[in-house]
Amino acid sequence: MQTLLVDLGDRSYPIYIGEHLLEKDNLLLPFIRGLQVLIVSNTTVAPLYLRVVTEALAKAGKQIREHILPDGEQFKTFDQINAIFTTLLENRFNRDCTIIALGGGVVGDMTGFASACYQRGVDFIQIPTTLLSQVDSSVGGKTGVNHSLGKNMIGAFKQPRVVLADMTVLDTLSDREYSAGLAEVIKYGLIRDQEFIGWLESNMAALQGRQKSVMAEAVFRSCRHKAEVVVADEFESLDLRALLNLGHTFGHAIETAMGYGVWLHGEAVATGMLMAADLSCRLGWLSKPEVARIRDLLISAGLPVVPPAEISPGQFLELMSVDKKVQAGQLRLVLMMGMGHAVVSADYSPELLMETLAAGADLGRPS
């Protein structure tokens, strides 16, 4: 087992990365202050892993309650959060309770937001059960829900007390979900670690074969990257943290246009990253062979690289303009200036952006 400390002063916490961590109740217990524990999971994950987590904690005398969410991004709504509050209040949960998220990014985001708001904040623990949530949402404290007019528009910064990233639980992940997680792993290479891009190219076969030691290494390196960025810019007040959104402005537009849950987040981000690379190339910041290398890596990870044909460039632009990176009316994008080096910039020509938005299937073709 490896331990990564996310160093945020009095909000610091460890991420434990390894195999068979769920059974180890002694990993969680030091981080649970009171007796009351609510485990929030969903209808897919609960049948697989809820019992083992519950038993480990019940043995230690904790009073466990469960709240099972429906599975899917389309349920990432405030109504579902309110149902968590109802469970907490019906069971008389106090301010010294702990809420554990057992599931993927949606469960983590919603449970974190519920923890941030219940009685203005109670303790929160994350057990991410997807690759994407292990490498992305388990670090950084971003929590929230969707609004009908925009994804992740409502939320809070809420750091967990501890995170368990257990490779064993990834065995039950579908290939599609697993690939979606690899999109965020690849992202860390693209934005800040050229060497990691090469490592991923060399190890993609082992990752696709789900070799646990290689997976753990990929998760550790990803979390370390994210932790470094988050420590430097916890509340996204600098542009540093915004770099983590490479591909996300394009990707969110795809997710919103298609309806939440139709494209997986990682799939939309993968396509969005290639669109960002394509625009960077049109701006002369990235070479065509570099764009091709990014496309090939994404495809080798089983990811889509072409946006849905039904989204017109105009609709793309409309949806992108509600992005949180808009400042004083101007849409800023995360773009690439060479491999392993992302920048936040409003310094692009709108015409070139329109070319990228109109490129469609060309994005998937060898140039």
Place this chain on the structure above:
Amino acid sequence: MQTLLVDLGDRSYPIYIGEHLLEKDNLLLPFIRGLQVLIVSNTTVAPLYLRVVTEALAKAGKQIREHILPDGEQFKTFDQINAIFTTLLENRFNRDCTIIALGGGVVGDMTGFASACYQRGVDFIQIPTTLLSQVDSSVGGKTGVNHSLGKNMIGAFKQPRVVLADMTVLDTLSDREYSAGLAEVIKYGLIRDQEFIGWLESNMAALQGRQKSVMAEAVFRSCRHKAEVVVADEFESLDLRALLNLGHTFGHAIETAMGYGVWLHGEAVATGMLMAADLSCRLGWLSKPEVARIRDLLISAGLPVVPPAEISPGQFLELMSVDKKVQAGQLRLVLMMGMGHAVVSADYSPELLMETLAAGADLGRPS
């Protein structure tokens, strides 16, 4: 005009206290970073004061939008918060926007919570238009909404960038609302300032006559008390901040039992404070003459001191047990050990608590 600085490090902010502050656009402008400003008010306050605030800011080139809430504690729900988010998103409000609360405690709590959650946090300014919100919710950053199972159970800590406490706007306050505000003013005396109790006794006639200089002095002293407590215990992690809840555990039970909005918050707190004093007296911590002095002061401020007869002691206890001060299953109460000295304690006999809950109309009678 007096200025009180609430010293919370990088979340510090000034409270301006005086007359005719609303017209002074130059007071707010230094605290508004971007162009987009949403003013949230309600159907009662907006017709009175929205235009003067809007005009002052529009003159400075700000892009103003308005969101008008229905008036009343019964509308302090997440559905209403969601309507604010819809206004923000429909108008493409970005992360550098500012949201101004123009209204009483309900408007302030809801607007603050919306500001805390919109895009995980945007700037927030408070213009409290009731005495209660000027002396209570304008300091401390507590924001939130009610849940059908409990008051203020959902929320966030969110500090404003600046607060305008304008005595002039209190002219339009009903006597009942004004008295409710005096309850919280009296509270500061009871919990931490014996001299202030005497000052209030001497100046109650002037306060009831709404003499602005005396009102400003009461607001300044109240805000300074609250600021001192909040600075020492911003997130209520010590018991210090909990002292501000003198009368609130009893009071919340009254508000919940009667239905939100039937009793004003300050009215419920006034009765709750006398109940806390009564229990403190039964414990031998406060003398009968001291309890009588508190009762007389509350009555002179036009406040009720007898809980509704329809709430049985059992129902009181049931409603009080969801209080946020419950720790490890034990209900802790704010009680008094002498005039001007409150304590948080679980060290009371349940039998004496039942006596207080059963005292009813006796609370209002000279002993």
